[in-house]
Amino acid sequence: MMEKKYLLNDIVDAMETGELQAYYQPQYNAKKGVIGGAEALVRWIKKDGTVVLPGEFIPVLEEAGQLSLVDWFVAEDACKTIKELSDKAIRISVNFGREHAKDDQFVDKLDKLVQSYGIDKNFFGVEITESDVVTDKKEVIEWVCKIEAAGYMVSIDDFGSGMSSLSFVKDVPARVLKIDRSFLNDNCLTERGRITLESVFYFAHRLKLLTVVEGVETQEQLQYINTCDCDYIQGFLFSKPVPKNEFLWMCREEAPVEIEAIDPFDSQSAVFEQVRVMIESVYKKFQLVKFANISKNSYTLMRRDNFLGTEIPETGTYDDCLKQIVDKTVPESREEVEKAFNRKSLLDAYAAGKKKVLRIAKHFDENGEIHRVGIEDYFMENEGSKDVFIVSFLQILDFDDSTYV
Known part of the structure; x- marks a missing residue:
């Protein structure tokens, strides 16, 4: 118990001294290569340069019921970043754990925070994880309904990492589906893996959800994802999570990354893209x-x-x-x-x-x-x-x- 108390105190100190920092991982338009959004993440950078990864302290905070401290810390930094970007602002999403679903004042707190920085709430996104919904489904769904009703865009993070994905997405009024990196484990080279990924995209498009694929690291993955009509990608192929100043520079420069052109009829495996093009041509005629x-x-x-x-x-x-x-x-x-x-x-x-x-x-x-x-x-x-x-x-x-x- 003393260890946890010391850790909590240490994290509070880290917030005050600037050791705890928000990093930003850009989300790129999958076909144009321009930044269209970002996820705000937390990093603990000690004075000696040691990096404490979230996996080392987030679970302890979560178990102690104190994760909200970090969530609100990152949320405020995201608001500051959006304000600094001014006319270059893009939507930045912040992770909020399921403990916030028990807070009846959550939306009011979020409104006050966003309003205090004078930013458009369309630029502030809320991310929840699939595991959170599965654990407290009814409570979390009601929470998400309130967030969406207040005008914030909700993303379902890590889709596909759990066992109840389809059932809860049907009920959760989110507008963004973040597809878990586990779908890319075979580097999109096996027929079974490609068909599974195509099915996820078909499901998402039918529900009119924006799609973000996490963990994109290779050109093979990118090329195949683009045949599935993906909206955004997030991964080391384009950018790792970066400090705030570097992120601000990337947004202001607006320099697109190069993406190879896709020929939807070049590969027999690109079934989804071929069907999409065919349907579009019928609708045009x-x-x-x-x-x-x-x-x-x-x-x-x-x-x-x-x-x-x-x-x-x-x-x-x-x-x-x-x-x-x-x-x-x-x-x-x-x-x-x-x-x-x-x-x-x-x-x-x-x-x-x-x-x-x-x-x-x-x-x-x-x-x-x-x-x-x-x-x-x-x-x-x-x-x-x-x-x-x-x-x-x-x-x-x-x-x-x-x-x-």
Whole structure:
């Protein structure tokens, strides 16, 4: 017990004498190589130059319930750094342990700290670890909800290091997912490792989470991560944690690091990037894409970016969706469009062995202007169901004269 008390006193002294310092590890835009964020970390640099690593004193502080001392110390230094960066400011994230979840005044304290330095709270991020959520799930989730409601961006740190990752990310309203370095143990060279990492990114993108990969140390890792459409990387490949003055200089210089260009079709292993490019190209070509179950009279919009999309709900009955499309059609063509795309006609066409149904009709936009629109329904089969499915594509065909040859 005396040893812990002495250590706690020593750390307080280290704060006062400047031995305890905040270091900053930049987070780089994975494709442009520019700094887009940072994580604030703590280092204990003794007067004789000896470095006491966090692993040597953080666990003892945590066990004694005194880790908040260091958390708030680093948080204040981060606020000072953001203020010093002024118009060069980037978001700096600070780790806060789960003990803060028990503090009903946490958000008020954080607000007062941020306001005292006159900085925008969008530049101050809060990091929590996966293990914290798993340990006190309900309490931590409520805590995160309050932090997000107050306008701070929450990151889930060390994702994948525990056993309950998917379940808690579903419930925690965080906006950033920091993917643990353990996913990079095989240097992204094994098929199993690549598929696992692709799945994590797919999961994150579906939840609209920003992604940060930790522990990036090799070009092989970087190149593969970029095929997965990663947002930011954090690791020794670009920068180790650095003292404040060096970090300030890096941000002010804005000098990007060099990143090799990626050819998404050069490697057969870059499946995620190839699929992403393919989907983007489809979305650029077609202004409205929907999936429909003709047998069950239902649909889901996958994309809507034209005058039709402003009125059609994202989900509903196929019949109602068709009615809205028909209503937008010029009067002389409405009967033909309804006849071609009603559910009975589509089921008959499918039974006759047709692969698609296609019509080009004229539609009104919200301003009353007329556009040529191509409507294409492709029949899709599902081995697990006897229902008839379609994928519908709507494309505006207002080509200028120079398009025709």
